[in-house]
Amino acid sequence: MNLKELKELIEAMNRSAITHFEMEQEGLKLSLRKDTALQINGAQATAMTMSALSPAAAAANAPIAVAAVPIAAPPTAPANLPAATAMLAAAPAAVTPAVVTPAPAVEEGITVIKSPMVGVFYEAPQPGAPPFVKIGDQISEGQVLCIIEAMKLMNEVQAEIEGTIVDILIKNEEMAEFGQPLFKVKIK
């Protein structure tokens, strides 16, 4: 499956009433889920067309959460996998132009934690305080890693996995786009 096909699939799903779609093909398992709850994806959030809050519009514009996982992940991981991940980050950008950082190449045992919304990245609970996490820190599930703020909405990003912070991909007090990679974590 190439990027164009994947994009078509996402668009077709966006237009349809289907909320969940799964397929397996050539070492790639694809799962598409459309969230009908009140969600606005990052690119739209930049323009934040809140018409998307009406149920009808929400159904039409709801972001599609996509998970692409390699089946039995062979060492020679499918070359199209990182590209697919990048595509998923870029897909919402088709709606509204936005700066989308390409997802870094997938590494063995490494996961990337992304920003849940557009906003300012804070590494610490208040200016001058020690950061929530540093490179090399062990993190556990539910641990607060950073805060993303937009218009006085503070969003604590929590770890959903156990592991070690191997890289922080954004500087304190910089703008984060929706889906922008924030941390690289080596999974325990």
Added chain:
Amino acid sequence: MEISIGERQKTKMAIYEALANPLAGRPVAAPAAPAAPGEQAALLAEMAAEGWPVYFDTALAQWQARDGRRLLSAAEIGAQLPTKWLGHNLLYYAEADSTNLMAKLCIAQQVPRGTVIVAEKQTAGRGRLLRHWVSLPRVGLWFSVILSPFAPAGAALLSFLTAVAVCRVIREVAGLPAVLKWPNDVMICGRKVCGILLEAGSDGQSVIVGVGLNVSQRRDEFPAALQETATSLALEARRPFDRPFLLAAILSQIETRVETLIDTGSAALMDEYRSLCATIGKRVRIDFPNSIAEYGVVSGVADSGAVIFIPDAIGAGGRAREVMAGDITHLRTQT
């Protein structure tokens, strides 16, 4: 700048004092303009609708004054809640670290939608970036509302929604010229009367809306550093307010707007926000999170909620851009 107090309010104040003094044991002040009994009842009814601490006691068949600084109670607030769902699960604490923190714990226990947490006193009330929020007992409303389902990316709108709701109540109930400073500070005559801080719930769909509204503080009850920048409803209106009445009114306004937002989208909300937002058209300084300050003019607020900022032309500057986070200071226009 001060708001002028009319003769009508002087009469109301005299009526309130006359009712309240026997309870408080204070000397009776001579009414400025004694109202005739029939007129007095009409004025009292008006006062009740304006949030004065007065009520009609049906058992005694007479009007009574309350102490505007009495302690809150969940029962009293619940008895006058006009809402359909918001605040029906109301948790009252005599003291809490912060109501937003209590709300976080509540979300972990899956409390019902529209749960409201009220504290008489916050020991660690805080604003953005853990800035301290002074929350003494008896003089303010310190509460958090749990709303869902709102994903983090869409929840920032609730920031404006809450600010609009509080601003409306202050205008309609207290009759004060409240306006909004972007994004969600409620201001009266250039001083902050209400702060709002939102936090995304850890369940990914709840949003905690924390509100601190200064109701009854005297000037000397604010810390010295805040005396010029903070104010209370009682200070501005120069009369007492009843906190349960105000809370019920605010929750009602929030509920109505949340329903409209879900049913018809954000257009009406953002229009109302713009109509109340005093930042639009102002010369401002924006202190950005990275400690850089910029001067310019705010030309509007986008549908996203971002301010449209036209920086003063320096070098490549002067081009309008959208700003989503930062501290805005309104500057006086040079004359």
